Amino acid sequence: MEEDQEQLIEENQPLEADVKTFKETFEDIVLCIYFSEEWLTAAYIDLFEKQAYMLPLFSVCEGIDNVVSKCKPLSKPKLVIMTVGPTIILVSEKLSRKNLQCVRTSAKDNLNSFNIFVRPESDFVCNEKLIEYLHEKWHDKLCDIDEKCIQTLCCVASFVCQNYRLEDLEGNQIDFNTWLSDVCIFKLATYMYVSKETLEDLQIFENEYHPASHIGGQKEGISLFGLFVKHIVTAGGKKTLKKWMQRPLTDLGIINKRLESVKIIRENIQSFQRIKDFLKLFSMVCGVLKKLKDNAKCSYKEYQLIIKFCKLMNNLIYSKQVGEFKGLEGLKSLNVLLEMNPEIFQDVITHVEVAIDFDLSKIEDRVVINVGIDEELAHLRQTFDNLPDFLSHVAAALQEDLHFSFPTTLNVVYYPQFCYLICIQLEPHIDPLMDYSMYGLEFQFSTENAIYFKHQRMHELDSYLGDLHSAIIDKELEILTLLNEGLLSFGNEIENFLNVVYELDCLMAFAATSIDLNLGCPIINDSDDLQIINGFTFLIDVNQVSNALKQLTPKSLLLLDEFGKGTNSNDGISLFCGLIEYLSSSTPGTPRTIAITHFHEIKKLNLLENESKICWKTTKTIVQEGNEQSLVFLYKIIDGESENSWGLYCAKLAGIPDHILDSDEYNEQEDSVDDVLNALNALEVPFKESLFEH
Template sequence: MSKKATSKTSTTDTKKTKQTPLMKQYNQIKAKHPDAILLFRVGDFYETFGEDAVRAAKILDITLTQRANGAASKIALAGFPHHSLDNYLPKLVRAGLRVAICDQLEDPKAAKGIVKRGVTELVTPGLVLGDNVLENKKNNYLASVYFYKNKKYEAVGAAFLDLSTGEFLAAEGEYSYIEQLLERFAPSEIIYSKSNKKEFETQVVRQGSNFSQFAIEEWIYTTNFAYEKLTKHFGTASLKGFGIESLHAATIAAGAVLYYLETTEHHEKNHIISLSRVEQDKYVWLDSFTTRNLELLVPMHANGCSLIEILDKTVTPMGARLLRKWVAFPLKDAKPIQNRLRNVATLVKKDALQGELRSYLKEVGDLERLISKVAVARINPKELVKLRDSLEAIPPIKDILFKSKMNELEAIGEKIVLNNEILQKLQNELEDNPPLNVQQGTTIKRGVNKELDELRDISSSAKDFLEKVRQREIIATGITSLKISFNRVFGYYIEVSNAHKTKVPAEWIRKQTLVNAERYITPELKEWEEKIVTAEDKISSIEYALYHNLVSEVAKYVRVIQQNAKYLSMLDALCGLAEVAMQNNYSEPEITDNNILEIREGKHPVIEKLLPIGEQYVPNDVIMNPESEQIFIITGPNMAGKSALLRQTALIVLMAQIGSFVSAKSAKIGVVDKVFTRVGASDNIAKGESTFMVEMSETASILNNLSDRSLVLMDEIGRGTSTYDGISIAWAIVEYLHSLPNAKPKTLFATHYHELNELKNDFDRIKNYNVSVKEVGGKIIFLRKLKEGGSEHSFGINVASLAGMPKEVVLRASEMMHHFETNKFAEKDKKTLQSAPKNTFYENQGSLFGSQTDPALEKIKDELLALDINRLSPVEALLKLNELKIRVGK
């Protein structure tokens, strides 16, 4: 190695022969976890060194110092007390870091030489069990993604694990489907094969989601290795029972998750009892654009509000997490939707029963996470008490469900299993108010263990004995200020002030001299000290063993308690939906088999709740029948409510298919299988994509994935380019949506291009609507009411005036608008539009040039046929199209 290269190495690599034994041990352990922050236990502190210390000090806001690393080098150092781990660890994990916790594996007092140390846990953003890191109402998923490809088979597989609950899921399909899952599950961490680095960076990372990523060796992502890992863990001969036997990509992704658990020292996995397949056919297609645009789970602005925030009236964390999944994955099968709606309707009608259920549900803790902590032996005494209290609330809940005499509720009650045996054991053995740590106080009740009770008697009687000794010696010596206390260095002692030290008996042994006093010991005190200390050590040992035996007994009920948690969370979610329906006066939607959408007096569920006090949301009807009213062209000024109308229509449909009552007077909904939105403007400058490019990409995704039961919402398509380009694109898109041979997707198309109103004259399933306004004295009043017929004005100048635009600008704009309307957009332009070429998307496609034999046209035809469309970017395609258009015109 050159001198120059040597000078750039870290201080931990220099003068290795002179490193301290501690630093040698540190470097050996650190070498095994180079990608993690290593918290190295030294006495009562967790220390970090070198680059780890620099990063930790900045994130944790702790002091960065230096320490000697041998005779001639120093190394950065930063640390914190070991008992503060729960305060500092979350900050490191939330910063997206992997943290290796290195503990002392032996008692320092008994160690010969350097204390043995080792990594006891590797905490990563996706593998967390601590409540101080986890969010109660959100799952914390680790995701594994694998791009599988061979000559016969090509797919992308994904697996999702929430270690804190034991939920384990797998899926497989085209990347567009996996992308949807990543958006909706929002994993904290994604692992992938090093062989997939290119695919991962070009497809997964481009989403810009906030997750940590970690690449692992490609040999782990192999079919045989993954299959064996999964079958061995679940104790099965095959994966047929999990529905992924033939899904190679999903199997490989899931197997890698189990391997990753082992490498991060998470060896206890007994709470991961099943693997469920996420089936694409069960849920509404919601691409990442739509999930974000509709603000289903996360608001687009810091001070905004999402749909889940409006719907979530749950009283348990596990109920909140389940409802979140319902919102992320609306159903598209009518029967389960109707079943949920019947349950909600029952709870709405029986509001007293619902209130009684919720009162007991409030007593139920986070059963999913509590029982997972039991399974991995990481539950503390206070959490075990919460688990016991949760089990105590289950019998009355089951009784209420049976007494309801409602089939839907009784069906849930039948699936809840009582845990009387383990509940009774917890009630009999566990103290009601134990300490946080089993070694910090009384955890086990009296009467459980005879020896423990006797030792506690000795320990408690010691205080009485010591007080009797003190009183006796005061009388014997006449030293009224005499005290008996305890010191870790030399145990129990008698303290006498200097004023009385002449009265001290000769048989007392002086142990310590203070400024104003002397401390003595006696054979009698030493004898009792041994009894007391021995008793307390035995108490600690026996209580620790009894507690962990109790936890082991509870662990036998992991599966049944997880099942109860599943149905209690379902009940909580249903009660919450009933509560929100009653509070907001929502109505029960009718789910139909036809493809008609009929919403009467619909409202935007979020905007309605955010309006100032006294202001009423203006409801609107949306009635669509693909056979007669497939496409709505909606015009009207900015701020009139077009975007809100589009969004509320989609939200009402999705609320219904979640199983919720809806924000409308009534709703009849033919089940929708896909919802697409192209609403709002955004860009992706980091990837070189302008606002218009993003708009075109999102629109292309919609047009390439349509079905007959799709609901499409498009707002201001084509506004990011020139006027004529924009109108042409918008016009062509509407024609395309109307002319699909095998699908008639219901479409709401909001636009400022009033020229599109002309489409109604040529297409029988296109209808014009406008969001009405009233103009009074040059000012506009937004009526926010949807009316039939197109609008010819956008009132943009009026809106500019309302926004506070300088008067001079407003007046000049009015003059220019009058000029353009008079001279450019005359009546002849309407005639030009009416005589525009008719749609030929699916008619006469082979006769684009008719029977023309013009050499120039033939040359253009040859160029068109020679074009490799797949190699053209969208911008290049538009430029080429424009060039050919000009040449055809000539």
């Protein structure tokens, strides 16, 4: 995997995948990093957001916006890559071998795998048309941007235009300027650098194998992301939430605005369900519009879904106008949506309801166009409805004209594509192999019960009436195509609000989770102090044990991991021993229990009175003596108890410097268990009794 990530793809070599079309679910992030030994700048395009981001030029020798200025192990290019999390990285062909290696070695620390493309210097030449457009539309943002930064964005734009087909929602190819929705300036100081290992260790994300793992399926495990994502409604909201957690903000202004938005949602719980219904419908309507863009067939129920969404939007807009959302004025993302023109949604409702006959569509289980919408369609439908009576008259006339030499029943039938046929029912006295040409009949095909023929009259009907059913279907498809084009134009209107909807979805998920878990709103400021009220781990542990004890049955399995930590050692040992004494007693209803502890004193001091039902286990290790003591963990559970925590050795393995581990001050405090026992024996009050007095 790492070799694939580090493989350098030379200039002009085609992409491994086919050319992609940008859609709502597109996730590629294309980063161009342009740097030397003295300076660095970067730009990237998030293809999912259709937004460009630019990092202003800065000196590599200085700190980046007053942060990480002393972070030598983490090079500045690597910091940019870790912050952005790209899937494609573009570098200049003039980049030195040393700097190129710096980019390539960032792969193992990046949450996303990426490929590196070496681009010619010609890609870094400023595109005058693009620059003119950028300055015209986003002049305030770009007025202080250095030319090298603009060149970097031009390289990204060139790569995207060369390798991807840019489309609007209607499927029409468009140029880069039209496709791009926004340009933003980003600074590394705005984001907190979180390494891949940290994200894993803190369980921000946790992938687990899905039951469908045989086909490569995965699911989100027990993680912080999984805690919130279950309340996310839209696919884009899920991706936005993941990006927020990958790149936490350090900007207190933005953080507190988000917290205030969550607080507003919680305080207006009566509007909560209406907004959630909107998000669900929005997600489903985006799926319908995607099908329309791909020319996929949509059911009449999906058109009803669009009407339902538009009616809900108009209802929400009206509710805001009459003051029903007074408490939500501070929720910016919702207010941006509710400032949309309601006429847009009313036009969609009118066009869909006029075009589609939903009652008849339900009966026929297909999309049926209203008869009154088109005169030609109405004429075709009327002719088709009158066809059975007309064909009965034609059959009666033919029966008289043909003068069959045998008694038979003749019918004229209509089949789509075959059009009009004479049908003679097979009876015992009729020979199916006889020659019917004497009657002017042309054999077409036969079934078990009938024979079908063409006749001059049938050819005349083919020319005069035509294939009515196919003509009706073609006309309906023509009308439906015009309707779909209008709906795709409507899709282009709401596409401008995608990022706002996804942000609202994330804020709603935060509010829902905080309600579920009864979480309070944190107060975040510039202080370095961290004050946690009613949230320390010891309180959480005792609450969990308390809940477990209330629900225990003889068939339960209770798992205790380091219970008693996080408080005074005597208190922790007392609680742990008291709990084990209770669980090992003969009290009815006590379950099987597996407990893990680091309190070696329990066994050394014989603090447990009744050990008849307690089985001590430890992990097997081998200590190799020599110049340096070496410890080997065999990862095997054996009978007995551990006589050493091996804390110092584990700390050394983790990379704690020797000058800390060998500190005289530390070693003076490190007494052996025997020393502790001798000291305790000198006390007037036995240690065991003092433990259980707490």
